[in-house]
Amino acid sequence: MQIPLASRVRNVQPSLTLQLSARARALREAGRDVISFTAGELDVGPPEAALDEAAAALERGETRYTPAAGTPALRAEVARRTSEETGVALEPGHVIVCCGAKHALYNVVQALCEPGDEVVIPAPYWLSYPAMVKLAGATPVVAPTRPEHGYRLEPDALAAAIGPRTRLLVLNTPNNPTGAVYERERLEAIAQIVRAHPRLFVLTDEIYGKLTYGEAHHVPLWRVAPDLFERSVLVDGVSKSYAMTGFRIGWAVGPAPVIAACTRLQSHATSGPCSISQAAALAALRCRDEPIEPVRALLEQRRARMVAALERIPGFELVPPRGAFYCFPRVGAWLGRTIDGRRIESALTLCEILLEQAGIALVPGDPFGAPDHVRLSFALGTDAMQRGLERLHAFLAEHAEGGD
Ligand SMILES: Cc1ncc(COP(=O)(O)O)c(C=O)c1O
Incomplete structure (x- = not known):
């Protein structure tokens, strides 16, 4: 049938x-x-402390709904850590905890993009970005990168991809699948172009930020362009760095009105993420980079x-x-x-x-x-x-x- x-x-x-x-x-x-x-x-x-805390949360009977945007303790810890890493002053109201970084990205795209909007995605890209954009009724615009440029988006390629309907740029650093890491100078050049387009938002997916090699190290966009805070959202989570994929905890950090919109959406779609997983994620974050x-x-x-x-x-x-x-x-x-x-x-x-x-x-x-x-x-x-x-x-x- x-x-x-x-x-x-x-x-x-x-x-x-x-x-x-x-x-x-x-x-x-x-x-x-x-x-x-x-x-x-x-x-x-995952880190032992995260496993122990998951068991302890069960023991304590933390088996009920949490607030839709996540537990206050986890939101506060994410705000603290992201402030430390980016240099931007953040509060829990700038954070929503979601069911994985994928869900955080999905919420943000839904909150910002409308039919007719265009979203610039540098290729090669993580395969879910174009699908999420289409699910919001918007149109992915692929901006190619080249091996000889280390698969990093060239400022010219970004400028060429931006048009009057462009709403969002998705920047994934370190990148899945290429392993490209955007260095300070390149981020500055990109930020300069973004500043010239007041309607443009940037969504940075920094889920692999702790996993860099050799001379490379991760630079959050806000480190080089804190002035873009009101026009950007950072996504991260515990899946990759703390080997906690099955816990399904990720988050979005950004301007309060965008986070509030994501929370309204999440409150009707999934409610807050799993209570036990949030307790475990908080314990993992409190271990900082040690594990x-x-x-x-x-x-x-x-x-x-x-x-x-x-x-x-x-x-x-x-x-x-x-x-x-x-x-x-x-x-x-x-x-x-x-x-x-x-x-x-x-x-x-x-x-x-x-x-x-x-x-x-x-x-x-x-x-x-x-x-x-x-x-x-x-x-x-x-x-x-x-x-x-x-x-x-x-x-x-x-x-x-x-x-x-
Ligand atoms: C670039 C990128 N972003 C986001 C995710 C999703 O992470 P999570 O498992 O926390 O939803 C992945 C997972 O493969 C990824 O590679």
């Missing part, structure tokens, strides 16, 4: 990354040895190994990531070729072949707006990662030589 569905959901595709992870899991359950590089979450546990640093250092080692391995793979061109936990090599040299009679039309076909024939799961760049790239996460055990990279090298080296 054909059930007529609302056009807003008809236009949204299910997440391809989740589909591929599911396919890899199904093959593994059928007995195949599959090494998956698809993880969007860390392979370590994060060893994980970051481990990721830095894995990153070095993965970068070295990918640089040896024929037809892969990599800009080493400076943040987050993904490598995003360009695989354009493989497009148009054939492997065992199958023509590689885009990264998606290459990923299908690698999964079926080599037992390696990668994420194609297609849904990130980069169909000539693939994404490999280094948030997996070091041994499995090493084996997977060797297998990838062997398979592609064989087919590169075969010229087939």
Whole structure:
């Protein structure tokens, strides 16, 4: 039976990354040895203090609704920490706690964007941004970035993407999938352009802010442009830095009227987030960076190994990531070729072949707006990662030589 569905959901595709992870899991359950590089979450546990506090909150009977914008204690802690990191004076009224950073981003897009509005999204982008924009009835405008610019948005490309209907710029630093980290000078140049367009808001997704490598370090937009506070919202959460994806706690910080609008929306959509998770997130934040640093250092080692391995793979061109936990090599040299009679039309076909024939799961760049790239996460055990990279090298080296 054909059930007529609302056009807003008809236009949204299910997440391809989740589909591929599911396919890899199904093959593994059928007995195949599959090494998956698809993880969007860390392979370590949350901080002990967060787990203990979740249990303690249950013991205390904290099992009831919390205020729609989150518990006062967590909002105050987020305000304190964000003030410290950005230099902007913040109060709990500038913070809404949501069911994950994804939900925080969704609320903000819903609160700010109308049909007819345009939202500038630098590509490659995290795949949910365009879907969220469409769900608000607005139009995504993709602003391309280039490997030779380290996948950072060039001021000229931003200026070219802005028109009279532009309402929002989404800036994700460190970036998923490219690992690009915007440095101070680039943020200043972007801020200068934003200032010239009074209707334009900036939504910064800083969820990977604690995970940077080498010389790179995360600079919040407000550090360089505190004057843009009234026209920007910062999103962060505990999912990536504290390995707490399943707790579903993220937040948006910004001008009080925008936060109040998000709270009205959230009060009708989900109410406040899970009470136990909020208690656990508060405990994690009170540990500050202490539990994060060893994980970051481990990721830095894995990153070095993965970068070295990918640089040896024929037809892969990599800009080493400076943040987050993904490598995003360009695989354009493989497009148009054939492997065992199958023509590689885009990264998606290459990923299908690698999964079926080599037992390696990668994420194609297609849904990130980069169909000539693939994404490999280094948030997996070091041994499995090493084996997977060797297998990838062997398979592609064989087919590169075969010229087939
Ligand atoms: C760039 C980016 N933003 C937001 C999120 C969502 O985070 P959360 O799990 O807190 O909803 C993710 C998760 O993959 C992400 O990669």
